[in-house]
Amino acid sequence: MNRRVVITGVGAICALGRDARAIWAGMREGRSAIAPLAGFENQDMRVKVAAQVRDFDPAQHFDSKKLILLDRVSQFALVASREAVAQSGLDFNRGDLRQRSACVVGTGTGGEETNDEGSRRLYGEHNPRLHPLSIVRRMMSAPASQVSIEFGITGPSFAVSSACASANHAFAQAFAMVRSGVADVALAGGTEACLTLGVLRAWEAMRVLADDTCRPFCKQRRGLVLGEGAGMIVLEDFDHARARGAEVLAEFAGAGMSADAGDIVMPSDVGAARAMTAALRDAQLAPEDIGYINAHGTATPANDPTETRAIHAALGEYAKKVAVSSTKSVHGHALGAAGALEIVATIGALREGVIPPTANFIDPDTECDLDYVPNVAREAPVGAVLSNAFAFGGLNAVIALKRPS
């Protein structure tokens, strides 16, 4: 059985905004939310900039009894999920929907705030007593559990982790379950709250962070800028959505996955191209059908030329014509949530016929020779899109969406 799968709800939170609408507005404007790193003023950080969710007050979203169970990574996932479910209009208490629903949440790092706090007590204060809820806050699957509990989802629910491709791998799993009939509805996405001292120090040591801002595909790019947040969507069997008269935001057309099986950090254009080709095939789309590619586009020296070559390999001659942009230039690299924030860009492009730009672009790089839609959004009819995620460790996941027919 291969059923059509549609998206009927989307929710997100990141430095650009507190909901998907605000985030899409920021993407369209190319308004960068990257700013000087705050909260570490006494630490002599080498990290200078980040895309932080500022002034987030969890007490506005959760009562104290709930909040004590939640790492920031789960808080973001819940906020985004509530928005997505509200938009979908689904009532999980109707019929057998709870059992017929799945939940898949990607995260690259898990409950790092809890981890950091525990480390500080253990090694900084020599206090052997950790908070009794440390485990349930920090386990990688905590966001998936919390989302399933929130909505009473009792079908297949689990976490997916593949570093910076976690969200796209989560979408692919959820899509497969709805398409095959394992579930009628799936709540899926990615979440990350990785801007802790421990994680920032580890990224500093890798020497891949930009000290100015994120400038994907341009000559002056100096590396990636870390971000945080979450994005969640409601995937639904098309007939199920139609029967209840739900508004369809986009059709989830296909997914492609691959592994480089090569270097633990250096990306491979071959592996990336295989994932893109697999996504096109799975979605039964030709290269010429694709009106926009939301690139992985981290702005590291290695990713951008490699991804450019991969797009050439996957799309052939048409690669020169397709619009490609990296919205990481405005919301930073939210690791396991990256693909989940970027699906806001692809849904927006499909619905409004507007391609969000690659912000902070200065001069082209000879190794990056595609149309990156520099700095200014472009109006263009978009019938189908790809969204790329190529993780450290060579784990690749690409999703394909199209305008609902």
Place this chain on the structure above:
Amino acid sequence: MSDDFTPDNVRKTVFSIIAKEAGIDESKVTLDSTLKDLEIPSLDAIQIIFEIEDHFKIQMPDRDPNFDTESVKGLVDTVEKLLADKAANPPASGSSTPPAPPAA
């Protein structure tokens, strides 16, 4: 002790760190080599820089066009320059205070 950091010692130490981290024979490392010539992948390169920083208690610049950290000579020169800067501007006394915990 920074007194031990004579140019000769700095060069020898940098050579030995490169050889150890990259798993190559030290005799292959020369001042004229680049890390690329020595077929040192990027992950080994950042470990070399990390070990150099740890050993000399310095902070190597990140993608600074004024410093060459891609060649052996560039690494040695950078270490010497940073050690000289440190000797000229010693950290204030009582600088062993641990950094304050993060505010958030």
